[in-house]
Amino acid sequence: MIRIFRTVDEGIQEVNEIQEGCWVALTDPTATEILDISNQYNIDVEHLRASLDEEERSRIEVEDRYTMILVDIPIIEERNNKDWYVTIPLAIIITDELIFTICLEDTPVLGAFMDGRVRNFYTYKKTRFILQMLYKNATMFLHYLRIIDKKSEVIERKLHVSTKNEELIELLELEKSLVYFTTSLRSNEVVLEKLLKTESIKKYPEDRELLEDVIIENKQAIEMANIYSGILSGTMDAFASVISNNLNIVMKFLATVTIVMSIPTMIASFYGMNVNPDGMPGASSPFGFAYVIVFSLVITIMLALFFAKKDLF
Template sequence: MIECFKTRENGGIERIEQPEAGCWVNVVAPTADERAWLEGELGVLTEFVSSALDEEETSRVDFDEDVNQTFVIVDYPIEPGEDGTEGARQYDTMPLSMVFMPQKGMFVTISLFENVVVRDLASGRIRGVDTRFRTRFLLQLLLRVSQLYLLYLRRIDRLSSRTEERLHASVRNEELIQMLNLEKSLVYFSTSLKSDEVTLNKIRQGRIIPLYEDDQDLLEDVLVEVRQAIEMANIYSNTLSGTMDAFASIISNNLNIVMKVLSVITIVMAIPNIIFGFYGMNVSLPFDSLPFMNTWVFPTVLAVAACLVAAWIFKRKGMWH
């Protein structure tokens, strides 16, 4: 899908049919024909398009002197299922690429999936967006990405707290898998945020992308948001890792207690089998000639064994907690 947008004179963003100077071209999951148009008609470098459509591409800044194009790629966060994966249960990150084309006065974004960042910019939810100022447009986009990280990190924290409450009541595989998915999400976020921070620091130097005074202030805001997100991701990750370790110890301790109970019950219940085994032999044993032995020995032994088990369980009444 290819869409073109341009800022109107009154400040709003409108969709236009054909790309022109000062516009923003948004490309999402391009087909073979759209990719050919992007490279042939619009003039975006083939290697930039290939990198933009690579799901595993890391965040970086690149510049090609021959065609005077600047390529910026960052990772943005996505919610479970936002990438079209059925049954996804964890947050993840995806690459979002931006290409500066000063020779045509255009700004191009390329992504593999529809995302919140692009939708917010295209719908005009972010104030002060002007497609004619490419550097500021880039920084506003990066600011929205960093804010989205903070939003999703808070959601992960709330979700982990609710899952932990359910784990206190019942340790089930479903809650443990949810906690594991959240821990993996935080690892993905932390790794991507650190890569994005490196890219922002390169932009901050101003050698590849020229920065004006207002752009410097906006870039500082973006860096503050990204560093805050990195700190939050590290804190949440350490907390969640400690919680998982604590619940693993609790599960192991509960298993040891259950095995201890079963072992004691097994030993006590073995006593009747030993006695009955003796009296089942074809040898003379004490008291086997007494008339009540054949009638009462079986229930008597079972009753004694049951009393021993019950006494031990009540003595250890706190063992199940």
């Protein structure tokens, strides 16, 4: 799908035709759309397709007619009715007249610009627009990292009383997200450092300040991802032992109850044996059944109190 945006009267508007100073957003474009853009604006097809490969590495490609910036952006992926976090590539191609963005999915990073929620955003100020997108991308990483941290805290509280593996699996998914984030942020850092030095994209003094802010935000996101990943890894190791210990406690309780309940079962089994009643105590008494019941209860209670003192319940 191709959508075209242009700044009109200090606001962003979607237009039908590509004009100078427009932003052309390609979301999961078809092969025909890619070929049309390639032929019309002399952009290499491979560069247009680069961001459609989820494994593509972040980089900057400088050509005679355009410059391509490829970075990783965070997205939410739904699996088993739960939200998890991964990264996908986003390509930004800058020509003399236009800016192209190519991505596999609609993302909050670009959605904020499309909806006009970013202040001082102009499609014809290409360098500033690029840096604003990169800044928004870094802040989205930070936002999702905070959500991951809150989710891990909720799961940790569940793990205190859990004897199942569901919570550990959720922690494993969060740790995978942090690994994706850390890898992508480090790749983006290399791109930002190279962008600071490249001369193919004109940068004004205020643009350099914004780029430095982007680099700082990206470094902060890397540090947060490393900290959360370390905490999560230690938490998983600790709570794997906690789950095992919780299971041992349950098994100990069940074993103790089984032993206590076996006493009346044994006594009832003895009196249920098909032998001469003359040899069975209380067999000839009209209160024999009551005697057996009371005797079983007394022995059971005494054994239960003994186990309770030994902290086996």
